[in-house]
Amino acid sequence: MRKPVMAGNWKMYKSAGETSSFFEKFAPLVASATHAEVVICPTFVNIPAAVEAARSTAIGIGAQDVFWLKEGAYTGEVSAPMLASAGCRWVIIGHSERRQYFGETEETVFKKTVAALEAGLNPIVCVGERLEERESNATEAVCGAQFAGGVGGLTPAQFARIVIAYEPVWAIGTGKTATPEMAAAAHKFLRGEVRRQFGADSAASCRILYGGSVKPDNVKGLMAQPEIDGALVGGASLDPTSFASIVNF
Numbered sequence: 001m002r003k004p005v006m007a008g009n010w011k012m013y014k015s016a017g018e019t020s021s022f023f024e025k026f027a028p029l030v031a032s033a034t035h036a037e038v039v040i041c042p043t044f045v046n047i048p049a050a051v052e053a054a055r056s057t058a059i060g061i062g063a064q065d066v067f068w069l070k071e072g073a074y075t076g077e078v079s080a081p082m083l084a085s086a087g088c089r090w091v092i093i094g095h096s097e098r099r100q101y102f103g104e105t106e107e108t109v110f111k112k113t114v115a116a117l118e119a120g121l122n123p124i125v126c127v128g129e130r131l132e133e134r135e136s137n138a139t140e141a142v143c144g145a146q147f148a149g150g151v152g153g154l155t156p157a158q159f160a161r162i163v164i165a166y167e168p169v170w171a172i173g174t175g176k177t178a179t180p181e182m183a184a185a186a187h188k189f190l191r192g193e194v195r196r197q198f199g200a201d202s203a204a205s206c207r208i209l210y211g212g213s214v215k216p217d218n219v220k221g222l223m224a225q226p227e228i229d230g231a232l233v234g235g236a237s238l239d240p241t242s243f244a245s246i247v248n249f
Contacts, residue, residue, distance in 0.1 A: 002207050004223070004230035005163055006247045007039035007124060008237025009064060009092060009211075014042060016049040022240050023053030029244035031057070036230065038247055039090050039124075040237070044078055051087030062090025062124070065098060068111035080112075080119030091116050092232070094126045094150055096169045106149025113151060113162065123162045124209065124232065125151055127190070131170035139168075140189050147193045159198050164208045165232040166190060171212030173234060180221045180228075183210045187227035216245035223249050 014022065019042055030038055041062040042050045050061045067077035083091060093116065094109035109125065116123045127146040129139045143166070151162060166186050168178050178186070187208045195203035210222055211232030222228055237243040 002205065002229045004036040005039060005124075005207055005209055006033075006036045006230050006243075006249075007062065007090070007092075007165075007209065007232050008041060008243050009095070009232055009234050010040070010042045010046075010238060011064070011097070011234060012043060013238055014046060016046050019046045019049040020053050022238075023050065023057075023059075026240035026244055027054070027057045027059065029240065030059070030247050033247050034058075036247060041090065041092055047083070047086050047088060060089045060122075061087060062092060062122075063088050064092050064095065066091045066093065066112050066116055066121075068108065068115040070115075080115045080121055084119045084121060088121060090122045090124060092124045092126065092165075094146070096126060096128055096167055096172060100169075106146060109146075109150035110153055113154065114158070117154075117158050117161055124165050125162055126165045126167050126211070126232070128167040128169050128212075134168065134170060139186060143186060143190060144193055147190060148197075152197055156198050156202060159194075159202060160205070162206075163230075164190060164194075164206065165211045166208060167211035167232060173213070175213055177213045177215075177218055177222075178210070180225050183212075183222060184225040184227045187225070191227065214246060216242055219246045219249045 039060045063083045070079050093112045098104040113123045127143045129142040133142050194206045207229040209230040209232045210228050214231045214233045215236045
């Protein structure tokens with residue numbers, strides 16, 4: 001039985017004070033949520049506030065990105081060992097916004113994933129197609145290429161420690177959501193890729209999350225799909241009551 005992961009990606013929102021206030025309200029609402037792993041990914045500068053606020057809870061803290069080298073003259077970058085030493089247990093890698101705005105490629109996704117694993121972090125590796133790619137029936141080709149280039153080169157032992165997030169780019173922040181059936185079809189394809197690359201046991205145990213305008217009113221339908229193992233939540237994770245409702249689907 002795959003334990004769901006309900007992860008909140010805060011993107012570029014909240015101050016340190018707002019981070020602490022969120023956890024004051026959110027933590028009691030999910031205190032009994034043993035059915036899922038709960039993760040919050042704030043901005044880099046708010047990781048210390050989040051770690052402190054989550055200290056007496058089961059909530060895991062993650063980062064939204066990571067650099068692939070441990071140290072060096074790379075102004076503005078943050079390494080995996082730095083994140084681990086700050087108290088992070090998780091990291092999002094290859095989010096569509098990183099691909100769209102900051103030149104993320106399959107090669108950099110792979111290097112960042114390896115670096116995260118070496119530092120003991122749990123990577124949430126994102127794949128997903130743009131609207132024009134879905135409309136041209138290229139969803140499987142795009143997701144397959146992102147899977148192969150981003151995580152296909154991992155060893156089986158490395159792969160066993162990652163989580164995949166399917167996030168159709170056309171459904172992120174747009175209010176559009178893939179229907180549960182559309183999402184499940186993409187998840188089923190990705191699980192088939194896992195089976196082909198890493199074997200049946202890996203396919204059975206790999207957790208694949210859905211990300212793309214997940215809200216309290218659609219999470220139940222999504223989570224009813226056997227192929228969907230949790231959610232990577234953007235805007236709806238910024239409100240403690242909203243995200244708690246999603247966690248407690």
